[in-house]
Amino acid sequence: MLNIQEIRKNPDGLAFDKKLDLTEELKGRNAEILDVQGIVASGKAQYEDGLYFLDYDLSYTITLASSRSMEPVELQESYLVNEVFMEEGKTASQELIDQDLVLPIEKGEINLAESVADNILLHIPLKILTAAEEAGQGFLSGQDWQVMTEEEFAAAQAAKKEENSPFADLQGLFDE
Template sequence: MKLNIQEIKKNSEGLSFDQQLELAEALKARNAEILDVKEIAVKGTVRYEDALYFLDYTLSYTIVLASSRSMEPVAKKETYLVQEIFMETDSSPVKQELIEEELVLPIEGDDIDVSESVADNILLNIPLKVLTEEEERSADMPSGQNWQVLTEEDYERQQKAQKAENSPFAGLQQLFDED
């Protein structure tokens, strides 16, 4: 979905849009962790003001990722607001500085590509920890023969206990027990 910058400039109130997008294959090609992306919906506006294009939209979608523990597919519904500022590239040093400092995004060609913005924002918001509902309710971690997954807190507790056990003074502790 592309929005022409000349059309945006003509409309003083800005252009509104409400679209369903199909980007699953493009997103899977860019990130192998994504199993599927469904129901991508964008609703918002783009407006022109003082040589800047303001793109504001609500993005909602369902992303399917593998669980961090069991590798089972997990569907997560996401909705959030996206706000981006674009600027036409020209030779003005002030404008080039804004683009270089990543305060604004450059417009390449005559269009603002909303689909590219949507894809980039979905990729930037992939969660690191993905769990099934059952895994979220359970405190059980995966384990096997001679191995187990520990939380950071469990690992620290285990390290403290092991350090105390291996202390050269651990044997002397029994001498002072009053029992």
């Protein structure tokens, strides 16, 4: 928690470097998350012209299930987060809050853990693959079916079309 009074007192901003353990909260909010480790947020919060700026580097390791095989995949993430907060109650600020341009400050504090959790959830990729799956291996198959790339499918369709051609029987007729 970052108190807005402390932020106002420091003209250069209030620096922080926090290690957070949000694994259970994140698992509760998104069932796709298997594990989150090493969450570190370091940056500063500043006050300027009625606005509170929260800028920090966020890094962590998240474990998610592969989109294709459901095997656990660890992803190293690191990115910058920039958020703008404003105290509620002012008419000008309420318009900005309603338009989602700024976030409201509740109870005189900026909740860093909530910001970190929200940003981790926002950065979960839709497509998660193991190293073998990214290399083009590990496609699933079964009895009379298999998963194939678009290129493999196009080649199979071309071969099938050539095979079903009425002129396919004439192939090799004049080879002798």
